[in-house]
């Protein structure tokens with residue numbers, strides 16, 4: 001391996017008193033006008049370090065005391081809010097099990113289409129990039145897809161978009177093709193996490209999501225946000241995640257949601273991967289007894305795809321772990337693959353985590 005020529009130059013080092021000093025190479029006696037300024041160095045570090053993943057940060061922090069200190073305070077700031085300020089309340093990491101300060105992932109408050117680099121092609125006129133509701137208006141006379149209520153939410157509302165029949169099902173809210181604004185009371189799942197939460201380390205389960213306040217039955221908690229994948233890509237990733245999980249140091253968050261017709265046939269399949277990009281819901285663990293969260297596929301009027309939303313299925317006390325059922329536990333087709341043990345603690349626990357064979 002070839003080596004880069006080494007230069008004798010100024011290095012920023014810690015003088016032992018918490019301040020940065022410049023230490024000079026043996027041949028360099030006089031300060032030069034182009035010597036690095038320690039304050040510039042710190043400012044650059046403050047700009048660059050937040051872009052680093054935790055493994056890169058750990059590596060950089062080994063290079064000098066000043067970067068070690070900067071990385072340490074960055075780590076503390078990260079552990080104080082997993083949501084990076086995207087949510088109404090900060091979501092701290094709490095760990096009394098081992099010494100991991102936080103889990104690294106990218107934050108997306110709502111679901112993301114994997115690829116966004118598209119443009120309309122074949123429109124009738126250059127200005128016809130209109131919403132579906134306008135298209136429907138034009139096609140069928142006076143028909144409007146969204147509502148035009150004055151006040152949609154609240155008791156006694158007759159907004160046609162409102163339907164939350166029962167938990168564990170499909171529900172609807174106002175959406176992009178409605179006349180109302182984002183403050184409308186019939187958009188409760190559209191402004192991010194609505195309650196105080198924290199992420200805590202749980203023996204045997206990794207991180208878990210916990211209530212940091214009393215959450216009332218039927219209260220909206222959060223959406224399951226992540227990258228929306230094609231089924232082919234979901235299958236490819238699942239294979240990769242299974243391989244990585246066998247090392248015991250990797251936890252994936254790829255969820256497959258199927259909507260069924262009354263006939264029992266699946267009519268919609270959503271593959272949401274929160275492993276790399278997601279929100280706090282990626283930390284919700286499985287419980288064999290169904291846990292304390294219900295899942296609802298929420299359709300917003302005029303939006304193309306529904307979103308998976310979590311509501312409290314009963315009152316949830318502060319400090320209680322949030323959980324739901326990942327699905328049925330089925331024997332893995334590949335008898336070679338290592339089963340994942342379940343530590344949900346429910347009396348009905350099957351001992352094994354449900355596996356998704358996409």
Ligand SMILES: C[S@@+](CC[C@H](N)C(=O)[O-])C[C@H]1O[C@@H](n2cnc3c(N)ncnc32)[C@H](O)[C@@H]1O
Nearest residue numbers: 205206207251253282283284285286342343344
């Ligand atoms: C969506 S993630 C949940 C957050 C995860 N615990 C973490 O640390 O990031 C799903 C993974 O969490 C772990 N997990 C979830 N529920 C569990 C349970 N009841 N017992 C053991 N591990 C569980 C498994 O590794 C699973 O693949």
